[in-house]
Amino acid sequence: MSGSTPRSGPREKTTTARRELVENELYEHATRLFAERGFAGTSLQDIADAMGITRPALYYYVKSKEEVLARLVTEVTNGPLEELSELVARDLDPVAKLRGIVEIIVGRRARQPERFRLLIRSEAELPAELTEAYDEGRRAVLKTIAGVIDDGVRAGRFRPVDGRVAALGVLGMCNWVAWWFHPGGRDTADSVVEQLADMALGALQRPDQHVLDGESPAAALKMLRQDLDHLERILDI
Secondary structure, eight states: OTTOOOOOOHHHHHHHHHHHHHHHHHHHHHHHHHHHHOSTTOOHHHHHHHHTSOHHHHTTTOSOHHHHHHHHHHHHHHHHHHHHHHHHTSSOOHHHHHHHHHHHHHHHHHHOHHHHHHHHHTGGGSOHHHHHHHHHHHHHHHHHHHHHHHHHHHTTSBOSOOHHHHHHHHHHHHHHHHHHOOTTSSSOHHHHHHHHHHHHHHHHBOSSOOOOOSSSHHHHHHHHHHHHHHHHHHHTO
16 A cells, blocks of 8 residues: 555564664673673674674674673663653652652663672773763653652652752752672662662651642741651650
8 A cells, every 4th residue: 555654574573673672682691791891891792702603793783892881881871761750740649759769770780780899990981972972861761850858848858858859869869879789699679679679768758748728928937847856755855
C-alpha cells in the first residue's frame, strides 16, 4: 500500500537484538579495562582482544574509546536523572518521592557498581565537554533531591533542614553503595535498596508527622511551636 510504513521483519529484530548484546559486552569489557588500566592506558585493540574480535569488527560498533567513555558517562549521569524527573512529575507526596529517589539511585549503583566507580576514578581524564555534561547532570540530580526535601519541609512531612545539605547527605549515602556492595554477596540489591530508603526517610521525617496547614505566617508559627514542644520533650525541660 502506498505511503504505508514498512514493518521490521524477523531478520531486522534479530540483528537489533544481537547488536544490543554485543554492545553490552563491549561496555562491560571497556568498564573493566578502564578501571584496571585507566582510560589513557586502554586502547580499542585492548577492548577488541577482550571481546575476542578484530579491531575492524569493533569499528562497526564504536569509532573511538572516547565514544565508549562518553556513552558510559551519559548512562551514569543522565539515566538516573531521567527516571528522577519522571518520578518527581508524578502526583506523589514528598515522602513517597524521596523513597522513590533513593530506590532509583541505590538500585542503579547496586546493579552496575563498576561503571560508577570507573566514572569517579576517571574524572580527571574526562574531555572538557564530558566534564561539563557530567557536572551539569550531578547538579541537576542534587537540585531534584533538594527540591523534594524542601517540599517535604514546607508540607510538614520533614524536619526543618537545609534542603541542599540534606540532599548531599542522601546522595552521598546512595552513591557509596557502589564502593561496598557486591552482587551475589550476603545482602541482596533489593534488601539494600529498602533499608537505605528507610534510613533516608527516618533521618528526615518529623517524629510527630504534623502537616503544615498552608504557608501563611500563622501556619509557620504553629509549626515552630510544635518544634519547640518536641525539643522540650527531648530535653525534659
